[in-house]
Amino acid sequence: MKTVLITGANRGLGLGMVKYLTKQNTVKNIFATCRTVSEELKTLSAENKKLVILNLDVKNTSSFDEVSSQISQIVGENGLNLLINNAGVTTKFTKLPYVKTEQLLDNLTVNTIAPIMLTKSLLPILKQAAEANNGNPMGVHRAAVINMSSILGSIAQNDQGGFYPYRCSKVTKTVIMLC
Numbered sequence: 001m002k003t004v005l006i007t008g009a010n011r012g013l014g015l016g017m018v019k020y021l022t023k024q025n026t027v028k029n030i031f032a033t034c035r036t037v038s039e040e041l042k043t044l045s046a047e048n049k050k051l052v053i054l055n056l057d058v059k060n061t062s063s064f065d066e067v068s069s070q071i072s073q074i075v076g077e078n079g080l081n082l083l084i085n086n087a088g089v090t091t092k093f094t095k096l097p098y099v100k101t102e103q104l105l106d107n108l109t110v111n112t113i114a115p116i117m118l119t120k121s122l123l124p125i126l127k128q129a130a131e132a133n134n135g136n137p138m139g140v141h142r143a144a145v146i147n148m149s150s151i152l153g154s155i156a157q158n159d160q161g162g163f164y165p166y167r168c169s170k171v172t173k174t175v176i177m178l179c
Helices: 012-022 039-047 061-078 101-132 164-178
Strands: 003-006 029-034 051-055 082-085 144-147
Touching (some): 003 061, 012 029, 029 061, 051 061, 061 101, 082 101
Parallel strands (some): 003 029, 003 082, 082 144
16 A cells, blocks of 8 residues: 545544554555644644645535545556545434434535545546556555444444434445445
8 A cells, every 4th residue: 555545634533544654664645634734733744754634624525626636646657545534523412303404414415425525536546546556456555445434323233322413424324335
């Protein structure tokens, strides 16, 4: 795996993955996207030349092609080996009587629609990496997409209820990616 893009990289799991990948010698380019850059990510970027921060609000799907173009200019013919759709949003514990349309739409946009549309925009450079590394076995050494989810996105393990906007968005994301 030479090139990686991580969405939602300013904190939490995204930032943790960025920190880990900066220490891997085989990784040449790490693209960390977020809508607001944290001080920790800025510091990490200043210390690591292979880390590139790209401003990206995943709600703004019209900006995805521009981000894809920026990445393509950097990676050239090597393409993008790994896309990690990590950016996410959740609402507080929400029981059915209190669910609001805005909550559902926000969760679905960020957690479901954005990963699909970003994958679509990056597909040409993902395919480019797969072709450039055709001799490698299937996986991140060629090209792959990882969609982060949560136990709250499980239909089988839903014994708590609540979190309707978040659960709906994560279950939908999982099912769509299986199609």
